[in-house]
Amino acid sequence: MTETTHTLVIGGGQAGVATSAHLQKQGIPHLVLERARIAERWRSERWDSLVANGPAWHDRFPEAEFQGLSPDAFAPKDAVAAYFETFVRTRDLPIRTGVEVTRLERTEAGFRATTPKGVIAARNVVVATGPFQTPVIPTVVTDPAITQLHSSSYRNPAQLPEGAVLVVGAGSSGAQIAEELARAGHRVHLSIGPHDRPPRRYRGQDFVWWLGKLGKWDVKTPSPGTEHVTIAVSGAYGGQTMDFRRLAALGVTLLGRAGSYRDGRLHFADDLARNIEAGDRNYLSVLDEADAYAAAQGLDLPAEPEARQFLPLPPSVTQPILSLDLAAEGISTILWATGFRLDFGWIDLDIFRDDGRPRHQDGVSEVPGLYFVGLPWLSCRGSAFIWGAWRDAERLAAHIAGRG
Numbered sequence: 001m002t003e004t005t006h007t008l009v010i011g012g013g014q015a016g017v018a019t020s021a022h023l024q025k026q027g028i029p030h031l032v033l034e035r036a037r038i039a040e041r042w043r044s045e046r047w048d049s050l051v052a053n054g055p056a057w058h059d060r061f062p063e064a065e066f067q068g069l070s071p072d073a074f075a076p077k078d079a080v081a082a083y084f085e086t087f088v089r090t091r092d093l094p095i096r097t098g099v100e101v102t103r104l105e106r107t108e109a110g111f112r113a114t115t116p117k118g119v120i121a122a123r124n125v126v127v128a129t130g131p132f133q134t135p136v137i138p139t140v141v142t143d144p145a146i147t148q149l150h151s152s153s154y155r156n157p158a159q160l161p162e163g164a165v166l167v168v169g170a171g172s173s174g175a176q177i178a179e180e181l182a183r184a185g186h187r188v189h190l191s192i193g194p195h196d197r198p199p200r201r202y203r204g205q206d207f208v209w210w211l212g213k214l215g216k217w218d219v220k221t222p223s224p225g226t227e228h229v230t231i232a233v234s235g236a237y238g239g240q241t242m243d244f245r246r247l248a249a250l251g252v253t254l255l256g257r258a259g260s261y262r263d264g265r266l267h268f269a270d271d272l273a274r275n276i277e278a279g280d281r282n283y284l285s286v287l288d289e290a291d292a293y294a295a296a297q298g299l300d301l302p303a304e305p306e307a308r309q310f311l312p313l314p315p316s317v318t319q320p321i322l323s324l325d326l327a328a329e330g331i332s333t334i335l336w337a338t339g340f341r342l343d344f345g346w347i348d349l350d351i352f353r354d355d356g357r358p359r360h361q362d363g364v365s366e367v368p369g370l371y372f373v374g375l376p377w378l379s380c381r382g383s384a385f386i387w388g389a390w391r392d393a394e395r396l397a398a399h400i401a402g403r404g
Ligand SMILES: Cc1cc2nc3c(=O)[nH]c(=O)nc-3n(C[C@H](O)[C@H](O)[C@H](O)COP(=O)(O)OP(=O)(O)OC[C@H]3O[C@@H](n4cnc5c(N)ncnc54)[C@H](O)[C@@H]3O)c2cc1C
Pocket: 010, 011, 012, 013, 014, 015, 016, 033, 034, 035, 036, 037, 038, 039, 040, 041, 042, 046, 050, 051, 052, 053, 054, 059, 099, 100, 101, 102, 128, 129, 130, 131, 132, 173, 346, 373, 374, 375, 384, 385, 386, 387, 389
């Protein structure tokens, strides 16, 4: 038996929910299939203490506020999942949970999606399976005595065995987890690659406000070479600027980018000072641009000269450690906060680039009727964020309506 719908949305995270809301507004009959639960990744693929990286007034759909949360607070991950669940219920969106699409093919009339519970035919398909799909672990460390886990499997400090922890990767996930582990009394080493680290707040405004004013969320394409530069930000502990000097003062040993592993030793690039310096430059550039904007617009905001004062560089930066004997350092855990890759192996269509990303223009793929939403830089810098997915979904629903 084949079930038929006009438009099939695959994935019930924020991007799938936003798409469903806009299809409903356009009066387009549709069905969302979610393999687990609504907003599953916020429920079971994030650590316990995670809060949203942006304040509640910002990290949300424009049409629904977080209930029971100050607009300036950072929503705990369970509140984020509940937010989407409530949104779906309030609007009576047609989301079917517990159904995974295992294959997507093209047919004469559109598409055929195979699931363990039957086949669904649709004229259009919107793929909303997430920007962060399959965990990436870049280096093979072959020491059975060492526990290794990816940030998507990390829950809390109590989960880790006794001993020191090496956190590899210092984007928002790695930096936040390293701080949590250090505060919990673990000895922590943190391997830091190139990164941006905007100020959490400046002159009384959150950085997400400044990025909006400076037009940065709407930037269409990343400047060459910066597409993969990770951003270290955090809403934890009320929201603090991610400052690796502060982490060092908490006892964290800073290291350069992790490289090869041989005979019990992990090697690190001699790039830590350079990475810290580039992160500082990025931080200061946001302050400079904010100051210039405030002056040009005549904004009456309190000056904050102390934002330009840094703690001294720690010895781990001035005298870098280029390799670690993991056993001698008592490292019992390596926590890989090294990101994710896309996995569209279940889509049986020749529309993917060598790096696994689909070929598309702002989410409209080369195959008529096939769309992608929620991917990083889909149409602009904001595309993988909650409100960015909302905007992209609105545009794609209008495109689908235009196809008839
Ligand atoms: C640690 C972390 C913190 C983040 N914090 C923020 C933040 O504070 N603010 C913000 O705006 N963004 C944040 N993001 C980025 C982004 O908002 C999230 O990654 C978000 O979960 C992406 O939503 P999505 O709907 O595009 O994808 P996902 O949440 O990944 O949803 C995709 C859904 O599709 C389902 N699915 C996958 N494959 C199939 C299939 N074949 N069939 C059926 N269902 C399928 C999955 O189960 C999942 O529920 C964060 C990301 C990470 C990793």
